Amino acid sequence: MKHSPECRFCAEPLAHVMCDLGMSPMANSYVKFEHAQNAEKHYPLKVWICEKCLLSQLESFESPDAIFSDYLYFSSFSTSWVEHARKYCEMMTERFGFNADSQIVEIASNDGYLLQHFKAKGIPVLGVEPAANVAKVAWEEKGIPSVVKFFGVETAKELVATGKAADLLMGNNVMAHVPDINDFIGGLKIALKPDGVITFEFPHLQRLIDENQFDTVYHEHFSYLSFLAVEKMFAHHGLTLFDVEELPTHGGSLRIFARHTENAGAKTAITERVEAMRKQETSFGLTDMETYTSFGEKVKSTKRKLLKFLIEAKEAGKSIVGYGAAAKGVTLVNYCGVRDDLVDYVVDKSPYKQNHFMPGVRIPIYGPEKIFETKPDYVLILPWNLKKEISGEMAKIREWGGKFVVPIPEVTVLD
Known part of the structure; x- marks a missing residue:
């Protein structure tokens, strides 16, 4: 009997495979030299695509606790990434006028690589970071207050109850890491102030396919995101995407801007870039299953060439x-x-x-x-x-x- 999982967003049975990379270990589970004799678990690394909502995804094999509670990725080791964060801070402060009366919350704040730039401007910041070892670095080295928790509906309610609802709620390269995507986006809706703004950055699925970036597939990345899929998921939870930018980071990413659907303001009017991105992804073929299913052959060819x-x-x-x-x-x-x-x-x-x-x-x-x-x-x-x-x-x-x-x-x- 063939195994067919369900879509993590809309629960539709998944029938199409984008690529199958065989069995692989957890990508950040590095093995100490002295543990060379120890066995490692391997899990299927197969990307499915949902025909109904267009979400590309892996199945979940390990809990987020097992993957992210003690994490060896520290953002500050990449100088270009820290500079990218600084420029984002300048742009957002100028565009939306954040100041000492604002509350900025970053989900998956890592070692404080980004929030340090807002803190330097005197804007109140809070990090939500599940990896205690990484959050400790943010606190001790950069003075960034951090809550050691996974983000979702429950954490969002706690933030609101403690007066930490967000004027800016943001996260970089975290949306792909979330197994329960409805709980996560549902939390965004709760934690955002009525006139607040959300931004997220994530690697762009179109670039992954177009530039053969199959090595960005690993178990920590539960989802591979297009603008079309993210727009559907946000709309389902009462959030509207009002702007989008293409970025060079991580081999080509999108930065999306969102707000409460019911709260359109002068600064959050829907830009022309939203419709342009929808058209771009559609003309590339992201609504056509053949675009996804033909990707696997490209991957095999790259393996042979390497x-x-x-x-x-x-x-x-x-x-x-x-x-x-x-x-x-x-x-x-x-x-x-x-x-x-x-x-x-x-x-x-x-x-x-x-x-x-x-x-x-x-x-x-x-x-x-x-x-x-x-x-x-x-x-x-x-x-x-x-x-x-x-x-x-x-x-x-x-x-x-x-x-x-x-x-x-x-x-x-x-x-």
Whole structure:
């Protein structure tokens, strides 16, 4: 009997598969060197698409508690991301006039990388962050008050009861991480002040398909979001999307702006960009199941090309290492079956990941200085969305003829 799950938003039985990446471990479950003998759980990594509401999604296999309660992703390690957050703060303060009388709430506030910019302007801030270890860094190092909780209807009611309803309720790269999306969006409706504004940023499904970004699929990402799907989900909960921006972050993201459907104001009138985005996604084919189901073939082709490059380089006596033990890299190496027979080791700036193995394939992770000790021929940039930042920081590899390689959308040796 074939297994068919239900859509997490509209409960429609799911009949279409966008891509099947086989069995994979949890992408942020790095294995300490001393735990090398321990077994790891692997789960199916299969993306389904709902024909009724157009939500692309994985099934839930692990509870959010198991995934996010002790998390090794700290936003502040990416300088370009911190700068992105600063510019957002400037733009939002100017556009909506937030001041000392406003309350800004960020969901999944991580280590305070974003709220620190509002705090510096004297605007009251509050972070809602489920990972206690990360929230502690925000409190202790940046003075950002943080509530250690998952966000949903119950947490929203608590915020309102304690006088923390939001003038600006925002979250970056969190919506995809929510298994109960109705509880989450229902919470937004409750926690937002009558004239408040919501913004969310998330990787854009259209870019994922168009640019073959299958390595952004991992178990922490329960949903893969289009504007059309998010608009339907927000409308169902009494929230209207009034503006949208396309961003270069995370390989191409959307920033959506929302408000209470019943509270249209001069600053929250629906912009022309909303209709333009609907048209863009429709003409790309996001209302056509064939667009999704043909994606799987593209993914298989990329796997073959990457393995061909790595095998040929190895057979020619070349050495290859990886840069960036990011979650997308974990998906890529596990799906492609890349182990330390093809990539000697991976380096990462985060001390929290060093002296661990990549989950599943068990490639060891060291600090970036290791590259200058071993002088590899190729450095495979796993977080390809940061290729400019990484190739700039590691430019010295060219002194011994080292070259950078990116695997997505096609295997490319950078000049």
